[in-house]
Amino acid sequence: MGSIATLEYSNHRELSARVRLLHWLFVLGAMLAAVAIALPSVLAQPTLYRAQAVVRFDAQRYPSLLADGQPTPALHQLEANLGGVLERTRYPSLRRYGLAYAYPQPGTIVLTAVASTPEQAIAIAHDAADGLARRIAAADGAQLLRALLGQELRQALLGRAPERTDQRLLRELLMTDAVAGVGAQAGQLTLDALSAEQRQALTRALEVLHGQIQYERQSAELRLQRGATPEEQAQARSVILGTANKLRAIEVLLQHLYTAYGTDATMREPDQAVVVTQDPQSAALIPTYRLPKLALAALIGAVGGLLTVAIDRQVGILPKLQELWTYRQLIRNMVTRDLKARYKNSLLGYLWSLLNPLLMMLIFWIVFSVLLNNPIPMYPVFLIVALLPWNFAVTAVSGGMRAIIDNANLIKKVYFPREILPITVVLSNLVNYIFALPVMFLVMAVVQWTQLGRLNFSWTFAFLPVIIIIQVIFLIGLVLLLATMAVFLRDTTHIVDILLQLWIFVTPVFFSLEQIVAPMLARLLRWVNPMASIIDFYRDILYGQPTNVIPTPGLPALDGVFRTLLTALVVLALGAYVFHRYSGRFGEEI
Incomplete structure (x- = not known):
């Protein structure tokens, strides 16, 4: 013994x-x-440089830009307008890397430009500070310009010809409709009678107007390059012709002001109401922290591994995985059975895996792009890269939660690991999703070729298996939890069917979250809804950012990937624990 x-x-x-x-x-x-x-994300992180400039203005003179010492929406609108003009006319990379504003004290604005080279960061900071200073100084000049044009409009309606050069130049500008909201009005304003300060403000307003019209012109030229419809091309050509006349009239008037009154200011003279007090002399390297980020990733992986080990000692994950591996042939047969049953007695068979997403994409495209005039570029690509994984998620959840109930007879007669049933549903829908991927790549190729004249495929496509694995982990955990609940509470299937209809409206399938909600709310939705983050990951690596004129695929944010992976693992652990604890009672309940 x-x-x-x-x-x-x-x-x-x-x-x-x-x-x-x-x-x-x-x-x-x-x-x-x-x-x-x-x-991949850490290595692909670009080396960036940061440069700063400072603009100061008389806070009491411009009360509309500050409220209780804080910037108003009017000031933010000036900044947004400046960013759009700079990006379209001079610095296309500005949208990618950004231009930030800080307000350390009332009347002081610190601009921070980020770029891929120190020279470009300095140039952006310099031009942005100059442009913002001119826009602030133009706040008074815009009203003055309307008043002068209103007087000329009244004189023209009375049939009076211009008597002076400045009147003639204002009349030519008025005829181009470059300034909106001009109405006839009486008055005796003339450029000679204006104070030097007023002429400076008027000049700044004309300079800002010139930049805005240049922005309109380049936007129209870009629409022509993108291969718009004939109607859109005709409209773009009309805009280009109109802006040419506007720009010519503004330039002639500006030259007159520069020559006759010396209003060509540099925005760096210390006695002005608005002045650039600090120009960037150098750009600082932004640390990438590659090694600390990889160390943090390893630490997160270790914590996740230790938590899994702790759960394994309570639930027995390794023995369960060994048991599932023993039944791998059964899993393979059940997946094959589900796929055959899906297209049984169907004339097209597997082709429905290709036609279903294509037809759904066409419906969404017609509704949200053609009828509602959605501004998102290459919308069919934007749509299909999200629609396919979304369909995979919905069909897996809907079928997986019914897996135990629908196989009640099998459970009562034969022993096998009960987890196989919901997992099989997820895997069969995964195979169906993979079968549909050729349609996605075909749509991407056709749209890119017709709109860009070239293919815009990226090496980031290789990151696709990682996102699929994260989604599969999340879905298996979710269906294990819902399948258990459905056994003990049959209303679960009806409740979840309703929630699935709501789920699509908080997941950016046919829209971008930033289009409809504030950034903080969009971030909150991604935290509480893992599918929102997963859909964004698919878009990042396959499509790019919907705000870009030509979306270019890139890698998703590293912190977002880890957060979603951790959430998926937590859902999997919870689902496995609940399923394991209550699976012994399935035979009694069903």
Whole structure:
């Protein structure tokens, strides 16, 4: 008896040592997996430079720009207008890297420009400070310009010809409709009678107007280059012709002001009401922290691995995985059965995997792009890269939560791991999703070729399996939880069917969250709705940013990927724990 007990004890110790080794190997694998996920994003992180400039203005003179010492919407509108003009006319990279504003004290604005080279960062900061200073100084001049044009409009309606050069130039500007909201009005304003300060403000207003019209012209030229419809091309050509006349009239009037009155200010003279007090002399390198980020990824992987080990000791994940591996042939057969049943007695068979997403994409495209005039560029691509994973999620959740109930007879007759049933549903829908991917790439190729004249495929497509794995982890955990709930509370299936209809409206499938909600609310939705983040990841690597004129694929934000992966693992752990605890009672309940 003693020898038998000793042998059993020895076997137990050997088994425990083997399990501990597997646990440590799993933790190590989790760390390596986390680093592997983070590595492409970290290595692709560009080297960026930051340059700053400072603009100061008389806060009492411009009360509409400050309220209780804080910037008003009017000031933010000036900044947004400046950013759009700079991006379209001089610095296309500005949208990607950004231009930030800080307000350390009333009347002081610190501009921070970020670019890929120090020279460009300095140039952007310099031009942005100059442009913002001119826009602030133009606040008074815009009303003055309307008053002068209103007087000329009244004189023209009375049939009086211009008597002076400035009147003639104002009349030519009036005829181009460059300034909106001009109405006839009486008055005796003339450029000679204006004070030097008023002429400076008028000049700044004309300079800002010139930049805005240049922005309109380049936007119209870009629409022509993108291959718009004949109607849009005709409209764009009309805009280009009109802006040419406007720009010519403004330039002639500005030259007159510069020559006759010396209003060509540099915005750096200290006695002005608005002045650039600090120009960037150098640009600072923005640290990338590549090694700390990889170390943090390894730490997160280790924490996730240790948590999984802790759950395994309570639930027995490794033995369960070994058991599922033993039944891998059954899983394969059930997945094959589901796929065959999906297209049984169908003339087109597998082709429905290609036609279904294509037809759904066409419906959404007609509704949201053609009828509602959605401004998102290359909208069919924007749509289909999100629609396919969304359909995968909905069909997996809807079928997976019914997997136990629908197979009640099988559960009562034969023993096998009950987890196989909901997991099989997820895997069969995954295979169906993979079958539909050729349609996605075909749509992408056709749209890019017709609108850009070239293919815009990217190496970031290689990141697709990582996003699919995160989505599969999340869906398996969710269906395990819902399948358990459905056994004990049959109303779960009806409630979830209703919630699935709501789910699409808080997931950016046919829209971008930033289009309809504030940035903070969009971030909150991504935190509470993992599918919103997952859809955004698909768009990042396959489509790009919908705000760009030509969307270019890129890697998703590293913190977002880890946050969503951690959420998916938590959902999987919760679903596995609940399913494991209550699966023994399934036979009684169904």
